[in-house]
Amino acid sequence: MKYFFIPGRNYDLSKAEIVSVFSTFISSNYNFQFSDRYILVDSKESPEVITRVFNRLGGFLSCGLIYDDVDLIIDEISELQRVTFGVSIYTDLPKNYSKDSIKTFLEQLKDLLKSKEVSSRYLMPNGLTLDSAQVLHNHLIDKGFELVIFDFKGKKTFGRTLGVQNIxxxxxxxxxxxxxxxxxxxxxxxxxxxxxxxxxxxxxxxxxxxxxxxxxxxxxxxxxxxxxxxxxxxxxxxxxxxxxxxxxxxxxxxxxxxxxxxxxxxxxxxxxxxxxxxxxxxxxxxxxxxxxxxxxxxxxxxxxxxxxxxxxxxxxxxxxxxxxxxxxxxxxxxxxxxxxxxxxxxxxxxxxxxxxxxxxxxxxxxxxxxxxxxxxxxxxxxxxxxxxx
Ligand SMILES: C[S@@+](CC[C@H](N)C(=O)[O-])C[C@H]1O[C@@H](n2cnc3c(N)ncnc32)[C@H](O)[C@@H]1O
Missing domain, CATH: 3.40.50.150 (Vaccinia Virus protein VP39)
Structure with a gap:
């Protein structure tokens, strides 16, 4: 499985921290990929174990699981009847994501969920990302989802948030x-x-x-x-x-x-x-x-x-x-x-x-x-x- 971690403001410190915590608490093999705005980890460990490791960290805003496609996330959600959801976008082309285009995208997701008999409401991000308080207070992790889009160098990757920092x-x-x-x-x-x-x-x-x-x-x-x-x-x-x-x-x-x-x-x-x-x-x-x-x-x-x-x-x-x-x-x-x-x-x-x-x-x-x-x-x-x- 592939997991993402979003570092806080002091990237090098966050990077050193995650390297130390994984080497202390994860005994199976794993592999890091570091890029400027996020860190990816390949690991056999379950989402529960990775979330527990994330909960120890001070230098990270959130962590989650990478999916090949948004549809796979929607399929998981379709087991629920009612959800709150939102989107966070990390990109090197912020101009491609106007407020209107984000709203249109969220409306499309809402329609897709409706077609699967899931009633939903969504949260608009402040700028391009939801903050930790929005995710926590609206129960996006346990009763809904936060879709994360990484759009860098023309390539899109999707993720679903598993944990946000314990503010x-x-x-x-x-x-x-x-x-x-x-x-x-x-x-x-x-x-x-x-x-x-x-x-x-x-x-x-x-x-x-x-x-x-x-x-x-x-x-x-x-x-x-x-x-x-x-x-x-x-x-x-x-x-x-x-x-x-x-x-x-x-x-x-x-x-x-x-x-x-x-x-x-x-x-x-x-x-x-x-x-x-x-x-x-x-x-x-x-x-x-x-x-x-x-x-x-x-x-x-x-x-x-x-x-x-x-x-x-x-x-x-x-x-x-x-x-x-x-x-x-x-x-x-x-x-x-x-x-x-x-x-x-x-x-x-x-x-x-x-x-x-x-x-x-x-x-x-x-x-x-x-x-x-x-x-x-x-x-x-x-x-x-x-x-x-
Ligand atoms: C910056 S404060 C520590 C703040 C602490 N980490 C916190 O979050 O509250 C530094 C502390 O060093 C203590 N200190 C100064 N000189 C000391 C000394 N010679 N031996 C032991 N402690 C000393 C001060 O009393 C002060 O409480």
Whole structure:
């Protein structure tokens, strides 16, 4: 079977994430085809298994099954009596798809369904694609269908959506949690999910977030079946993370809660905690350090230099500590900021924070992975580092 995956805004990050998740959770053979706007995967796995894998992802909008013809989708639907449906079009020729032509096409599909005794209503896309909320709220996946048309280089391919991103979960973690500290900066929940997935850990393994803040990484990790160590220098962040985890667990979003949240200063590590960490089995680290208060305009070089030097010392101390913890097959996924200054972008080099005992994952080129909103003045570079044994 052939499946499609529609990546979000940061394509390279999504691509790295899906490669990691498939290699962790799919043991049968599969084959990826990458193109700019979507990713195709040949796999023997069932739609249920592929949907479960998709539900783990943070960097994707939807996934579905590829069909040779629209008629095959309509044949499947004709078992139902009443459906809501819609269409999303991905194309290099958007001018070929006017609002009127989309409406005519949807009317034709409606007539076709009627001829098969299926009564239907359709949703018009905003532009060329339906958004996740439209698909979810109108039950297009379970009680109808979203037809997806890929029209590139004059060739059309059709698909039916199997899953769309869990926008409710991401927005709950980002906006509804009881404790938050906007001054410190909050990691987007989708990015936390991608970072965790880049670690390639199996359910039940443990990750550490040493700059947990309000706990985005712990909340997402626990939801994905991992165990969590979370720490922060700030006692308010420690208590807040604890509270947020209890809140998520109380809302039945967590099956098991296996976590330990503690106060820890990476720059002045407490000897007792370090010796406990030495005896604790953990398998990966995902974290974003303090990168300064939210920024709304370009920075002076002096300010960026100061913030970057803070990040540099947090990471260099952290990695030195990790080197002394006898970790085996250990990976760290970290955010390194770039700041837009009056003299261009500024960042720090990886050499200044990690020793030669760490290597950047070979399938990812240094600097390729980043998370950025188009107009933002902070760019988050994502690095996957593995400890050489
Ligand atoms: C950007 S925030 C983390 C945000 C978090 N990922 C979230 O989504 O809420 C960085 C955190 O690093 C913590 N921090 C700063 N210096 C630290 C240090 N020396 N040791 C440990 N944590 C520190 C801050 O208290 C802050 O909570």
């Amino acid at each position: 409710e979960f991401f927005s709950k973690v980002e906006f509804d949690k009881p404790y938050t500290n906007k001054e410190m900066g909050v990691l987007p929940a989708k990015l936390a999910t991608i970072m965790i997935n880049l670690l390639g850990l199996k359910d039940g393994e443990t990750i550490w977030d040493p700059f947990c803040g309000s706990g985005t990484v712990p909340l997402v990790a626990l939801s994905n079946g991992l165990n969590v160590l979370a720490s922060d220098i700030d006692v308010k962040a420690v208590e807040g993370t604890q509270k947020n985890i209890e809140w998520l667990a109380a809302g039945n979003q967590l099956n098991t809660v296996n976590m330990n949240v503690f106060q820890f200063d990476v720059l002045n590590p407490d000897g007792k905690i370090v010796s406990t960490l030495r005896k604790t089995a953990f398998h990966g680290l995902a974290s974003e350090p303090y990168m300064g208060p939210p920024q709304f305009k370009r920075m002076s070089v002096t300010k960026a230099t100061k913030l970057l030097s803070g990040v540099e010392s947090l990471y260099s101390n952290l990695f030195l500590l990790l080197e002394n913890l006898k970790l085996y097959r250990f990976k760290a996924v970290i955010v390194v900021p770039s700041y837009k200054t009056f003299k261009g972008w500024m960042t720090i080099s990886l050499n200044s924070i990690v020793s030669k005992k760490w290597k950047v994952e070979s399938n990812l080129k240094e600097g390729d992975l980043h998370w950025k909103r188009s107009d933002s003045i902070i760019k988050r570079n994502i690095f996957v580092l593995s400890k050489k044994n």
